[in-house]
Amino acid sequence: MTANTEAQELKDRLSLIETMIAEGRRSTERFGWTFVLWGVAYYVAILWAGLGHDYKAWPITMTAASVLTGFIIAQKRSKRPATTTVRAIGTIWTAMGISLFILLMSMGFSGRADQHTAIALSAAMLAFANAASGIILKWKLQIACALVWWALTVYACFGGGTPLTIAFLMAIFFCQIVFGAYGMIAEARQRRKDAAHA
Amino acid sequence: MTASNEAQELKDRLSLIETMIAEGRRTTESWGWTFVFWGVAYYVAIGWTAYNQWPFAWLVTMMGAWLLCGAIIWSKQKKRAERRPGTTIGRAISSIWFALGVSMVLIFPALGFSGHFNFHIFVAIVAAMLGLVNGASGMLLRWKAQIATAFVWWAATVAACFGSDNQCNFVFVVAIFFCQIVFGVYGMIAEARERRKEATNA
Numbered sequence: 001m002t003a004n005t006e007a008q009e010l011k012d013r014l015s016l017i018e019t020m021i022a023e024g025r026r027s028t029e030r031f032g033w034t035f036v037l038w039g040v041a042y043y044v045a046i047l048w049a050g051l052g053h054d055y056k057a058w059p060i061t062m063t064a065a066s067v068l069t070g071f072i073i074a075q076k077r078s079k080r081p082a083t084t085t086v087r088a089i090g091t092i093w094t095a096m097g098i099s100l101f102i103l104l105m106s107m108g109f110s111g112r113a114d115q116h117t118a119i120a121l122s123a124a125m126l127a128f129a130n131a132a133s134g135i136i137l138k139w140k141l142q143i144a145c146a147l148v149w150w151a152l153t154v155y156a157c158f159g160g161g162t163p164l165t166i167a168f169l170m171a172i173f174f175c176q177i178v179f180g181a182y183g184m185i186a187e188a189r190q191r192r193k194d195a196a197h198a
Numbered sequence: 199m200t201a202s203n204e205a206q207e208l209k210d211r212l213s214l215i216e217t218m219i220a221e222g223r224r225t226t227e228s229w230g231w232t233f234v235f236w237g238v239a240y241y242v243a244i245g246w247t248a249y250n251q252w253p254f255a256w257l258v259t260m261m262g263a264w265l266l267c268g269a270i271i272w273s274k275q276k277k278r279a280e281r282r283p284g285t286t287i288g289r290a291i292s293s294i295w296f297a298l299g300v301s302m303v304l305i306f307p308a309l310g311f312s313g314h315f316n317f318h319i320f321v322a323i324v325a326a327m328l329g330l331v332n333g334a335s336g337m338l339l340r341w342k343a344q345i346a347t348a349f350v351w352w353a354a355t356v357a358a359c360f361g362s363d364n365q366c367n368f369v370f371v372v373a374i375f376f377c378q379i380v381f382g383v384y385g386m387i388a389e390a391r392e393r394r395k396e397a398t399n400a
Contacts, residue, residue: 084215084290087215088338091335092290092334094337095329095331095333096334098330098352099327099329099330099333100326102326102356103326103355106322106355110360112318112322117309120305120314121305125327127301128301128330131296131300132294132296132297153305154308156308157305158308
């Protein structure tokens with residue numbers, strides 16, 4: 001292969017990666033509703049567990065949210081093959097969901113979970129998924145969400161009681177509800193733009 | 199765009215994805231030594247803790263392993279003359295492992311220094327996190343062997359929570375053996391075979 005052809009191949013490859021990143025970011029915006037749905041699900045579980053002192057609050061709410069997410073995604077699934085970036089993001093969130101579910105259920109039912117470890121673990125896993133996605137998509141806003149979750153991971157180990165609950169509620173608000181709503185608004189704006197160009 | 203053009207574009211895209219998956223799998227194989235390295239590091243920490251019950255055995259071993267692993271990666275990259283840009287899958291996999299590294303570096307010392315640490319929780323978290331990264335990488339690379347390691351780690355997560363101290367220890371040692379040592383050696387052998395094949399074809 002000549003140096004010229006190789007340089008051209010590298011250029012094509014980089015341009016394709018850029019296109020994939022843009023498409024991946026748009027795809028994440030399309031999934032903005034899942035951030036909002038899970039943020040609301042966390043609030044429901046926290047409220048139910050806090051008011052009702054019911055140990056079933058978290059398993060029931062999380063299972064219901066998983067089923068509802070799976071159902072809506074199945075309904076919305078596009079017939080076009082996904083790009084590599086979109087597949088990468090999908091696998092990260094799927095694997096994170098499975099791991100967090102198995103870990104929290106096992107720790108909960110074996111009596112090894114307390115407020116500190118449960119919040120620290122959830123925050124560390126959410127930070128992981130947001131950081132990996134943010135780095136892949138070169139998306140500063142999502143990396144900022146990861147930093148918030150990582151800060152909560154550390155705080156959850158040392159803080160406690162009401163301040164910890166407030167910190168958890170705030171992290172959910174900013175990194176799930178606000179970030180999800182931002183994605184939904186960006187997607188709606190893009191759709192309007194596409195419709196105007198069509 | 200005509201239907202024929204669109205079909206051709208989809209075909210090209212799928213073919214490119216297949217190439218990227220193959221390349222990503224080969225990159226993971228070339229990192230097989232890190233699986234073995236970390237498997238051995240875990241064994242050293244387990245053995246050290248069992249030998250004299252020193253509370254900082256894990257912290258010291260893991261920090262030492264981080265430094266050594268970083269130094270080896272740095273010296274390997276320095277030696278490499280040619281630098282090709284990574285594929286999307288390669289970037290995705292490195293971001294997955296990087297994010298895992300940061301999460302682990304933050305959560306374990308924080309749990310340890312705040313007094314919320316016990317061996318069952320430690321094994322459950324390590325297993326869940328390694329299940330997570332191997333699951334994500336395996337699904338991305340469509341690599342059944344790596345997905346199988348994720349299942350072993352997830353099973354270890356459940357066993358660590360419900361088993362006794364001895365059972366938890368046993369499960370951890372067995373999971374490390376299969377998912378780090380065996381899988382890492384398998385990657386190293388596959389990479390060596392591929393290199394020999396390339397040398398023969400060159």
